[in-house]
Amino acid sequence: MRDVRDPWREHAAAVERLQASYAAIPPGVPVRLAKRTSNLFRPRAATGSPGLDVSDLDGVIEVDRAARTAEVQGMCTYEDLVDATLAHGLVPTVVPQLRTITLGGAVTGLGIESTSFRLGLPHEAVQEMDVLTGAGEVVTTRPGDALFDAFPNSYGSLGYATRLRIELVEAPGHVRLQHVRFDDRGRLAEAVAEITGTGEHEGVRVDALDGTVFGPHEAYLTLARWAEGPARDASDYTRDRIFFQSLQEREHDVLSTDDYLWRWDTDWFWCSGALGLHRPLVRRLWPRRWRRSDVYHRLVGLDTRFGIVERLDRRAGRPQRERVVQDVEVPVERLPEFLDWFDELVGMTPVWICPLVAQRDWPTYPLEPGETYVNVGFWGTVPVGPEAPDGPVNRAVEDKVLELGGHKSLYSEAFYDRATFDRLYDGAHLAAVKAAHDPDDRLTSLYDKAVRRR
DSSP: OOOOOOHHHHHHHHHHHHHHHTTTOOTTTTBBBBOSOOOOSSSOOOSEEEEBBBTOOSSEEEEEEETTEEEEEEOOOHHHHHHHTTTTTESSSSSSSSTTHHHHHHHHHHOTTTHHHOOOOOGGGGEEEEEEOOOOOOOEEOOOTTTHHHHHOOSSSSOOOEEEEEEEEOOOOOEEEEEEEEEEHHHHHHHHHHHHHHHTTTTEOSSEEEEEETTTEEEEEEEEEEEEEOOSSSSOOSSSOOOOHTTTOOSSSEHHHHHTTTTTTTTTGGGGGGGTSSSHHHHHSGGGGGSHHHHHHHHHHHHHHHHHHHOOOOOOOOOOEEEEEEEEEEEEHHHHHHHHHHHHHOOOOOEEEEEEEEESSOTTTTOOOOOOOEEEEEEEEEEEOOOOOOOSHHHHHHHHHHTTEEEEEESOOOOOOHHHHHHTTTHHHHHHHHHOOTTOOOSHHEEEEEEEHH
16 A cells, blocks of 8 residues: 655654754754755855754645645745645745745745735744744744744744744736836835725726836836736746846736746846846856756855955956845835935946835834835945945945834845844844743854854
């Protein structure tokens, strides 16, 4: 008789292996994941110690169609999660832009996407989760628990999610897009506020909303509307055509649900251009299976490790460059001011914008519940002088966002002093929760992870 697979038993065995790998890490040695892929953009100190074995915690345990929930392991990528839920006609409430972002990573590190203006952030759809704490224990935690509420934006400093029960929503049959151009940033911000407040544009429902800013007088809001049935004559941006360029070329578009969810992944938004993939010849020669954000991220990681581009720039006499890879949130009414300031100081285009409304207060990333913020994402490098201090442009971004009443994500480099950091990210409360679940201080603190790069 063939063995019948028992996902829950397999999950329990995987958790046992995880705890055994924790026990094998010597006291005083940093506890980290033995994980090959990452979507972080901040360096960290090297360690020769073995990491936590999460190799079998990367799947979907079960999907409950009637309850519209899924039981998911913490290292499951959204690519695999979406494949499993779409088979039931469902999707997560918010699906971050890149295929290999994990569910646990999005919850502990704040994911976002175009449904965030009405459905919040990924952690707000979590009903229950199991967390491996710094004490080596697996704790089940729910909304209202100190550990649960402090977990979003803790980046592993409070532990690692092994299982999450998440809410799902009905999936569209396909997606219809409208790209609305704005020549004035004040009007752009007003439109974001109006759509977020009403859920409509010119009397028509809007299911998802994001935007792209190409310059001072050219920006587009992309309004997505769910439609029934399979797509006819859908566009395909995984081959020769490039999605972000289509915003300037056509007002209306149609995508399959799967292609809409991963529309930004094929070209890593527009950052694949740094690897030559916006050139037709290079694009044709580059294998289609390698047109993925995780492939590009590994290539950037190799460059960072070996300093290839930096050495070539020095040999060519080109100025030193600073990596400015950040996502920030500013109140919608301050968006024009931030974009104007950013143009003058940084001059990087395009930039991505994505409105969000937090459903409740989250202490470690305190956004005012019910208020509209706009995420601004910018990813590239800028020239700086040879005698420039460490991270001058990134520090200026931090100061400006703070001035405007916003917050900055911590997936990339941060330069805050300790007092400012603790004030912005609820350091005292976070430390208290960490002490309760990590009494021997086995896990690296959030400040050490985000600022000191440990």
